[in-house]
Amino acid sequence: MSTLNGVAAPPGTAAAALDRVLDGIDWIVAKVVIGAMIGMVVIVSAQVFMRYALNLSIDWAEEISRLLFVWAVFLAIPLGIRRGAHVGMTLLTDVIPTGPRAGLARLMALLGMGLMAVVGWQAVILTLDQWDEPMSTLDVSVGLFMLPVCIGALHGALHLLSQALGRGVPPGRE
Amino acid sequence: ETLRIAGNFAPEHSSSKAMELFKAEVERGTNGALTIDLFPGMQLGGAKENVDAVRSGTIFGTWVGAAFVSRLVPEVEAVSLPFLFETRETAFQVIDGPVGKAIEEKLAAKGFTPLGWMELGQRHATNNIRPLKTLEDFKGLKLRMQPNETHLTTFRALGANPVAMDVKELYSALQQGVVDGQENPYPIIRASRYFEVQKYLSNTGHFFDFIPLVANRKQFDALKPEYKQAITAASAKAVAEQRKLAAEADAEALKDLQAKGMQFDALTPETLAALRKATSGVVDEVKKRAGADLVDQVLAAAGKKG
Amino acid sequence: MSLPIILIFMVLGLLGMPLAFALGFSALAGLSLGGIDFNMLPQRMMHAVNAFPLMAIPLFMLAGELMIRGGLAERLIDLANAFVGRVQGGLAQVTLVSGAGMAAVSGAAVADASALATVLVRQLEKVYGTGFSAAIVAAAANLGPVIPPSGAMIVYAFMAGSGVSVAGMFLAGVVPGLIYCAGMMALCWWMAKRRGYPLTGEPVSLANIAYQMRRSLVILLMPIVVIGGIVGGVFTATEGAAIAVVYALLVGLFVTRQLKLADLPDCLLKAAITTAMVGALIAFASAVTFLITVDLLPMRLTAAIKGLTTDPLVFNLLVAAMLFVVGMFLESNAAYIMLVPLFHPIAVSYGLDPLHFGFLFVFNLVLGMLTPPVGVVLFVVCGIARIPMGEMMRHLWPFVALGFALLATGMLFPPLITALPHALGY
Ligand code: NA
Ligand code: NA
Numbered sequence: 001m002s003t004l005n006g007v008a009a010p011p012g013t014a015a016a017a018l019d020r021v022l023d024g025i026d027w028i029v030a031k032v033v034i035g036a037m038i039g040m041v042v043i044v045s046a047q048v049f050m051r052y053a054l055n056l057s058i059d060w061a062e063e064i065s066r067l068l069f070v071w072a073v074f075l076a077i078p079l080g081i082r083r084g085a086h087v088g089m090t091l092l093t094d095v096i097p098t099g100p101r102a103g104l105a106r107l108m109a110l111l112g113m114g115l116m117a118v119v120g121w122q123a124v125i126l127t128l129d130q131w132d133e134p135m136s137t138l139d140v141s142v143g144l145f146m147l148p149v150c151i152g153a154l155h156g157a158l159h160l161l162s163q164a165l166g167r168g169v170p171p172g173r174e
Numbered sequence: 175e176t177l178r179i180a181g182n183f184a185p186e187h188s189s190s191k192a193m194e195l196f197k198a199e200v201e202r203g204t205n206g207a208l209t210i211d212l213f214p215g216m217q218l219g220g221a222k223e224n225v226d227a228v229r230s231g232t233i234f235g236t237w238v239g240a241a242f243v244s245r246l247v248p249e250v251e252a253v254s255l256p257f258l259f260e261t262r263e264t265a266f267q268v269i270d271g272p273v274g275k276a277i278e279e280k281l282a283a284k285g286f287t288p289l290g291w292m293e294l295g296q297r298h299a300t301n302n303i304r305p306l307k308t309l310e311d312f313k314g315l316k317l318r319m320q321p322n323e324t325h326l327t328t329f330r331a332l333g334a335n336p337v338a339m340d341v342k343e344l345y346s347a348l349q350q351g352v353v354d355g356q357e358n359p360y361p362i363i364r365a366s367r368y369f370e371v372q373k374y375l376s377n378t379g380h381f382f383d384f385i386p387l388v389a390n391r392k393q394f395d396a397l398k399p400e401y402k403q404a405i406t407a408a409s410a411k412a413v414a415e416q417r418k419l420a421a422e423a424d425a426e427a428l429k430d431l432q433a434k435g436m437q438f439d440a441l442t443p444e445t446l447a448a449l450r451k452a453t454s455g456v457v458d459e460v461k462k463r464a465g466a467d468l469v470d471q472v473l474a475a476a477g478k479k480g
Numbered sequence: 481m482s483l484p485i486i487l488i489f490m491v492l493g494l495l496g497m498p499l500a501f502a503l504g505f506s507a508l509a510g511l512s513l514g515g516i517d518f519n520m521l522p523q524r525m526m527h528a529v530n531a532f533p534l535m536a537i538p539l540f541m542l543a544g545e546l547m548i549r550g551g552l553a554e555r556l557i558d559l560a561n562a563f564v565g566r567v568q569g570g571l572a573q574v575t576l577v578s579g580a581g582m583a584a585v586s587g588a589a590v591a592d593a594s595a596l597a598t599v600l601v602r603q604l605e606k607v608y609g610t611g612f613s614a615a616i617v618a619a620a621a622n623l624g625p626v627i628p629p630s631g632a633m634i635v636y637a638f639m640a641g642s643g644v645s646v647a648g649m650f651l652a653g654v655v656p657g658l659i660y661c662a663g664m665m666a667l668c669w670w671m672a673k674r675r676g677y678p679l680t681g682e683p684v685s686l687a688n689i690a691y692q693m694r695r696s697l698v699i700l701l702m703p704i705v706v707i708g709g710i711v712g713g714v715f716t717a718t719e720g721a722a723i724a725v726v727y728a729l730l731v732g733l734f735v736t737r738q739l740k741l742a743d744l745p746d747c748l749l750k751a752a753i754t755t756a757m758v759g760a761l762i763a764f765a766s767a768v769t770f771l772i773t774v775d776l777l778p779m780r781l782t783a784a785i786k787g788l789t790t791d792p793l794v795f796n797l798l799v800a801a802m803l804f805v806v807g808m809f810l811e812s813n814a815a816y817i818m819l820v821p822l823f824h825p826i827a828v829s830y831g832l833d834p835l836h837f838g839f840l841f842v843f844n845l846v847l848g849m850l851t852p853p854v855g856v857v858l859f860v861v862c863g864i865a866r867i868p869m870g871e872m873m874r875h876l877w878p879f880v881a882l883g884f885a886l887l888a889t890g891m892l893f894p895p896l897i898t899a900l901p902h903a904l905g906y
Contacts, residue, residue: 030749037542037748040535044722048715051352055314057337059326062532069535070526073763076756079749085757086498087811091853093496108497115504123522126230133246136321137338142245145530149522178774216641217773223527232520340532342638343716346645349905350713 015165022158026082029075029155036072040065060137067135070145074152081159102166109163116160120153176209177234177393180218180227184365188423189237189292189385190214192416196387196408203404228390229285235389239294241322243386249280252464252472255457256328257450259382259476262293262421268475269384276468281386287394289405290413293420294359294383299376300368301355302348305439306376309333309448318344318356324460328380331453348372359383360427361420369434376439377428378449387413482777485510485768499814500760507767514771521767528766529759532718533646536634537587538755539721543728544586545747547699548595550732550739555696556581557599562692564665565681569672571607572616573665574681575600579620580661583627584703585724587634589849589857590754593621597864605865607680612671614865615875618850618857619664622883625846627657628707629721632842635758635813639820644834646717647710648906652839652897656890663882671878698735702727711904758813765817782826792830796837796891799823800844804884807848811856815845835901836894840887847883850876 010016047061080086093101123146131143177200183189190212197210218224224236225243244250253273259265268274269291278288299306301315313333319325321338329336337353347353349371356368357380363369387409394402432438441449461469485506492502504521511518547553560577567573575596582592596617604613625632628650637644682688693700705727710720732739772778789795806815820841827837849857852869862869890897 030745033752034745034748037538037752041539041542041722041725044535044539044719045726048719048723051316051335051337052714055316055335057316057335059321059336059338062338062340063321065535066530066532069532069538070530072538072752073529073756073759074526076749076752077760080753080756080760083753085753086500086760087757087814087856088496088498088502089493089809089854090496091809092494104495108492108495108501111492111505112497112501115501115508118508118518119504119522119525122519123526126519126522129230130226136245137323137326146522146526149526153522211774211776213773218770219524219527223523226523226527227520230519230523231517232523339716340718342531342533342641343718346647347713347716350647350711352713352716 015162015167018158018162018165019167022082022162025155025158026079029151030079033072033076033079036068036075039068040072043068060135063135063137067145071148074148075155077152078156078159081156081163106164106166109160113157113160113164116153116157120150120157123147123149123153175207176211178211178213178218179235179237179389180213180224180233181237182216182221182224182239183214183237183385185214187214187361187365188416188419189294191419192292192412193237193387195415196412199408199411200404203408204401208401208404225388228388231390231393233390234393235289235387237292237385237387240384240386241320241325243281243286243388244322246284247277247280248463249277249465249468251324251460252468253277253384254324254381255460255469255472256324256380256453257446258472258478259296260379262296262382262417264476265293265382265384266291266417268472271475273468273472273475276471281388282391285391286388287391289387289389289409292385292387292413292416294385295361295420295424296377296379297357297359297381297383298363299355299357299378299380300363300372300374300436302351302371302373303354305374305437306378307439307441308445309452316352316354318347318353323463324456325381327459328453328456331455332449333452344368345371359424360431361423364427364430364434369431369436373437374439375431375436376441378441379446380449380453385416481510481513482772482775484513485771489768498760499811500757500764503761503768503814504764507764507771510768510771514774516771516774520770524767524770525763528763531638533634533638534759534762536629536646536718536721537631537758538751539718539725540587540629540631540634541591541754542747542751543721543724544582544588544591544595545751546725546728546732546739547582547585548591548598549743549747550728551736552585552699552728552731553578553582553595554599555692555736556699559692559696559700561681562684562689566679566684567669568679569668569677570680571600571604572612572668572672572677575604575616575620576623576661576665576668579623580627580658581699582621583623583625583657585629585699585706585728586624587629587631587721588754589621589624589846590860592624593618593857593860594864596621597861601861601865608677610865610867611871612875614861614867614872615879616668617865618861618872618876619879621857621861622846622850623657623661626653626660626843628653629717629724630842631758632812632816632846633838634717635762635816636820636838636842639816640824640834640838643828644824644838645906648835648901649838649842650707650710650717651901651904651906652835653842655900656839656843656886656897659896660883660886663886664879667878667882698731702731761811761814762817765814768818769821778822778825781822782829785826786829792832793891795827795830796832796840799827799837800840800887800891803841803844803848804851807845808851809854810848811854812845812848815848816842833894833898835906836890836898839897840891843883843887843890847880847887850880850883 043061043065050056127143127146131141133142135142200210221238221242227233228236240250281288315334317334318339319336326336488509489502489506557578560574564573633649637646637649706720706724849855
């Protein structure tokens with residue numbers, strides 16, 4: 001039984017199934033994010049060392065470390081949704097009663113899901129459009145920069161769907 | 175109807191000024207039926223983003239350094255060979271001729287309508303280590319370059335150590351000595367205030383850069399014929415004006431850079447010949463990407479080879 | 481279309497939607513109103529994040545995280561104790577000095593707050609009670625983004641464009657940061673004396689100072705290597721952040737030996753998620769910025785402000801007053817991202833020194849992290865110390881007031897801020 005967002009969903013429900021799927025995706029995505037972070041540190045410090053000690057420069061170091069950064073950020077956005085890391089204002093929501101507050105949170109999650117779905121879908125179209133263009137310094141597709149936006153947005157939409165189904169965490173606190 | 179055109183050059187740059195003329199001409203030619211909103215100085219994002227935005231139709235057009243379309247349309251590289259054009263007149267002759275037409279067809283195939291070619295100018299190297307007077311002087315210099323294969327290969331062939339670096343970090347990097355130098359046209363060196371952190375300047379003129387003005391093809395084709403005509407006419411006027419302004423700005427910027435304390439060392443014809451010889455291998459590299467026929471055509475038109 | 485965009489953002493924000501998504505949603509509305517293709521949104525988001533200088537944010541955060549796990553923070557506190565432990569308000573003074581030490585290697589107040597709170601709050605409480613203890617931790621942690629390196633300054637310089645260098649901003653923070661620390665120590669001394677807090681700590685001994693110096697030498701070298709490397713031209717500010725990570729990693733693994741390789745994934749993920757929070761704000765806000773630029777709002781805003789005053793000092797005061805209010809309600813990263821592109825160009829057109837204006841801007845919003853109702857440092861410290869915000873504020877407000885007094889002083893005497901960066905050529 002999955003315990004996403006700290007609350008266990010009743011077994012056999014769609015919410016429980018979604019939570020299990022999300023647990024799996026989150027696990028993989030976390031590994032990719034960690035890999036991207038390691039890659040950034042290694043490439044940037046290797047570039048400093050090469051340039052300073054050997055007077056050589058890696059042509060692709062700047063572009064590829066940027067690529068890894070874009071991957072780390074967009075893939076970590078949904079993980080942040082799960083942990084309630086994205087800051088929000090609680091001025092109003094703090095003073096309204098628990099019942100309406102939960103309903104409001106679910107509505108906001110639903111709207112957020114719509115936003116993420118639009119972003120994700122548009123990013124898919126852009127990625128395909130740009131696939132024929134190579135990067136500046138390597139002969140790999142520049143579409144790899146847009147790909148994490150697709151993945152992050154669609155993954156984020158799933159998390160917001162889970163919250164809209166009533167499994168939300170309050171925003172703004174970790 | 176409002177058309178949005180964005181660029182990454184500062185509002186004072188000759189190309190941005192010429193776009194003001196373009197705007198006035200279009201609005202006059204259509205009796206105000208078309209309005210042009212201009213966004214110079216990276217207001218709507220950097221050069222690469224502008225190109226993407228035009229391609230996907232978020233904005234109508236952009237004026238941008240040719241290097242930013244050369245990965246999408248590698249044929250552009252044929253006119254970006256090292257030490258290709260000795261004078262700006264030759265450059266314009268080539269780009270306004272059959273070679274230009276061939277490149278424009280490739281741009282059209284990728285969804286752009288090319289409206290004209292402005293001048294970014296000859297690129298020249300500056301540095302803090304020593305005056306560049308001979309081929310040997312390039313040896314071991316850490317020069318910041320655009321992340322472009324032709325540029326990087328050219329400077330490796332000269333014996334320098336090209337460094338790819340974000341332009342946002344360049345001023346500080348020059349100031350602190352993370353890199354020894356950089357290369358840009360005179361007006362850009364002045365506008366970016368690199369003269370404050372660089373001692374030596376030479377007229378290396380290693381590349382001549384164009385600024386294509388391009389529009390989204392679908393949006394352009396959807397315009398009424400008389401609007402298209404007004405835009406084409408306005409582009410022609412703006413491009414002619416820009417080429418004049420750019421020549422003036424180039425001469426003026428060089429004078430000003432010296433007045434601001436940079437030491438200028440003009441290269442001798444012998445040195446230029448040596449630089450050209452050292453980088454002759456780059457042509458074969460570019461042929462692989464831009465096509466051998468087109469490159470040969472360009473070389474012939476530029477009077478470099480029969 | 482600017483007005484509906486701003487209204488939708490404010491309504492959704494008030495209803496509790498995370499600010500990043502509220503920005504994205506209002507951008508979506510703006511795209512519909514302006515008849516612009518929705519594909520602008522992901523395009524803008526990707527390009528906004530696709531920037532080398534922003535990489536420094538997760539890296540400095542990671543360096544701070546590694547310092548905490550590697551036991552470097554504790555050694556720093558021991559060293560501070562050897563120097564100021566016996567002073568009036570001793571343990572509180574130790575907290576402030578440790579805060580300055582942490583600030584010199586880490587880029588964010590939140591990381592410093594959690595480090596100081598975790599290590600010091602229980603000991604502080606025994607002497608001073610919960611309210612004052614939590615307040616002193618929050619005040620000390622807030623030195624994080626003032627003394628370089630600073631995530632806030634990186635975001636500011638990035639949003640301001642090529643006219644403001646990160647290294648220049650870093651140097652602008654050194655003198656005011658040290659003055660703020662010294663001022664808070666004096667305030668702490670006076671409060672401790674008036675309230676009759678008992679003396680703590682062991683008597684000052686040269687032997688202990690020498691011992692603690694030797695133990696933490698390797699940590700004291702870290703800001704010298706990182707900031708020195710940036711100013712000395714070995715690497716850029718962004719690259720310096722990666723060097724800080726490598727340094728903290730090596731010290732944690734081989735010198736203090738408290739860092740385990742098994743800790744690393746968690747540190748990396750934590751830094752990435754915090755950065756993703758900032759990244760989401762930058763991404764969605766840049767779509768809004770695009771729309772209001774296309775709507776020519778910045779031009780009209782500039783004209784309106786210029787019509788209001790021609791005096792740069794009055795302009796500076798207006799901005800400070802606005803930021804004070806903004807800092808109360810808004811998360812500071814969101815504020816930089818939305819407001820710097822609007823106000824930096826205006827400040828330049830008033831002839832203000834970009835580093836002077838930039839530091840005041842950052843310092844104001846950094847103090848905003850200590851002002852209720854929305855203050856991220858307040859949240860973190862209250863969470864760890866488990867006290868209500870009101871109780872903490874009763875003890876914290878003198879430190880915040882001192883900060884604003886320093887802000888006013890810096891506004892009137894620019895050299896306080898700009899002398900050091902100017903002397904070093906920025
Ligand atoms: Na700091
Ligand atoms: Na606040």
